[in-house]
Amino acid sequence: MTSLSAAAAAATTAAAASRLLPSVTASAARLSYRSSVSISSLRSSPLLSRIFLPQKSSLRRLSTGRIGYSTVSPPKCAASDPDQLKSAREDIKELLKTKFCHPILVRLGWHDAGTYNKNIEEWPQRGGANGSLRFEVELKHGANAGLVNALKLLQPIKDKYSNVTYADLFQLASATAVEEAGGPKIPMKYGRVDVTAPEQCPEEGRLPDAGPPSPASHLRDVFYRMGLNDKEIVALSGAHTLGRSRPDRSGWGKPETKYTKDGPGAPGGQSWTVQWLKFDNFYFKDIKEKKDEDLLVLPTDAALFDDPSFKEYAEKYAADQDAFFKDYAEAHAKLSNLGAKFDPPEGFSLDDSSPKGQPEKFVAAKYSTGKRELSDAMKQKIRAEYEAIGGTPDKPLQSNYFLNIIIVIAVLAFVTSFVMN
Numbered sequence: 001m002t003s004l005s006a007a008a009a010a011a012t013t014a015a016a017a018s019r020l021l022p023s024v025t026a027s028a029a030r031l032s033y034r035s036s037v038s039i040s041s042l043r044s045s046p047l048l049s050r051i052f053l054p055q056k057s058s059l060r061r062l063s064t065g066r067i068g069y070s071t072v073s074p075p076k077c078a079a080s081d082p083d084q085l086k087s088a089r090e091d092i093k094e095l096l097k098t099k100f101c102h103p104i105l106v107r108l109g110w111h112d113a114g115t116y117n118k119n120i121e122e123w124p125q126r127g128g129a130n131g132s133l134r135f136e137v138e139l140k141h142g143a144n145a146g147l148v149n150a151l152k153l154l155q156p157i158k159d160k161y162s163n164v165t166y167a168d169l170f171q172l173a174s175a176t177a178v179e180e181a182g183g184p185k186i187p188m189k190y191g192r193v194d195v196t197a198p199e200q201c202p203e204e205g206r207l208p209d210a211g212p213p214s215p216a217s218h219l220r221d222v223f224y225r226m227g228l229n230d231k232e233i234v235a236l237s238g239a240h241t242l243g244r245s246r247p248d249r250s251g252w253g254k255p256e257t258k259y260t261k262d263g264p265g266a267p268g269g270q271s272w273t274v275q276w277l278k279f280d281n282f283y284f285k286d287i288k289e290k291k292d293e294d295l296l297v298l299p300t301d302a303a304l305f306d307d308p309s310f311k312e313y314a315e316k317y318a319a320d321q322d323a324f325f326k327d328y329a330e331a332h333a334k335l336s337n338l339g340a341k342f343d344p345p346e347g348f349s350l351d352d353s354s355p356k357g358q359p360e361k362f363v364a365a366k367y368s369t370g371k372r373e374l375s376d377a378m379k380q381k382i383r384a385e386y387e388a389i390g391g392t393p394d395k396p397l398q399s400n401y402f403l404n405i406i407i408v409i410a411v412l413a414f415v416t417s418f419v420m421n
């Protein structure tokens with residue numbers, strides 16, 4: 001075979017492979033990391049890079065679902081705009097000062113996220129924090145009674161900030177409400193993509209019932225389905241330190257008590273704690289004592305001190321507010337991410353100086369043959385390389401070993417033809 005025909009054969013093989021399976025370039029990239037032959041070394045050869053790597057600007061499907069041009073540099077736009085989110089946070093703080101709506105905003109965030117089913121992989125069928133709760137069909141689910149009022153409070157803020165998604169706004173409002181009520185700082189990330197149509201709402205029945213026949217096992221059924229554990233169930237239940245239950249909404253609680261008859265906010269309902277606008281550990285202290293007729297204890301609240309595994313945490317949180325705050329903050333952040341699709345995929349923090357926030361945690365072994373932790377510069381480089389071929393490091397594209405071998409043979413044939421000349 002002449003060097004020309006060898007080169008042509010190599011190129012044809014590679015091109016055919018690319019046509020057969022679009023992920024072939026991704027497979028090549030993965031192989032290159034695994035075998036320590038970096039994409040950069042391919043790129044250093046202009047001809048090879050033209051054959052095996054897509055060019056820096058390529059037409060592909062963007063994470064927003066649209067088709068457009070993207071570049072290897074990190075995406076400049078995200079599902080929500082960080083500056084707008086920060087302004088929205090200030091507006092939420094103002095809203096809280098005048099409406100005292102901390103509890104219902106926390107409940108809104110929880111009910112958007114709490115539909116998540118870890119056994120369903122597809123988004124948005126898996127449910128979770130995707131803004132679906134804004135649609136009437138989901139607001140009408142029995143468990144969501146009254147939450148239309150929370151949506152009405154947030155809608156003017158949503159209208160003001162067109163580049164903030166509902167999914168982010170709901171979670172931002174919830175975390176801000178906890179923090180403004182004196183609770184812990186929640187390590188939140190943002191960039192949640194919204195569902196776009198009511199047909200994408202989850203079916204009714206994914207949220208917990210307050211009075212099931214067997215409360216502890218019901219809580220486990222529902223929260224384990226979300227991928228949460230006993231500690232997280234107990235910590236998250238501590239959010240009932242805020243707010244009230246109203247018989248005309250959920251059917252639970254008294255129409256009013258001495259703690260709620262004068263508001264603040266709309267009067268009435270029955271609270272779990274005396275100071276129901278303060279985020280503290282009194283929920284655990286009060287349901288443990290069960291002494292005050294004017295304070296609410298739902299069957300699912302009582303289960304936290306009846307079930308031996310739950311009780312361990314409930315006792316700890318009743319005795320130690322710092323322990324509660326620490327576990328609550330972690331569990332709340334986890335809850336707020338359930339089922340969410342992030343753009344950029346690693347999300348971003350509002351409290352980080354870098355525009356993209358916290359970088360994702362890379363597992364070195366997945367991307368290099370050595371087991372050492374990768375340097376930040378290398379992680380950035382790997383991310384850019386993956387994005388250039390339409391993937392992300394956290395979701396590597398499917399590998400096809402047969403095609404990988406063909407590519408290696410093609411490269412060898414090509415290089416040999418050069419050497420022979």
Ligand code: HEM
Nearest residue numbers: 103104106107110208209210236239243244245246249250
């Ligand atoms: C463990 C299972 C849970 C059950 C059975 C449950 C049930 C309920 C019920 C029946 C209400 C009264 C709603 C009304 O009548 O307006 C309520 C309110 C509330 N829930 Fe839960 N909940 C659970 C978990 C959670 C979690 C995990 C959070 C947050 C992380 C949360 C936050 C709240 C808040 C803040 C309120 C007060 C809302 C207001 O005052 O408007 N709940 N919950």
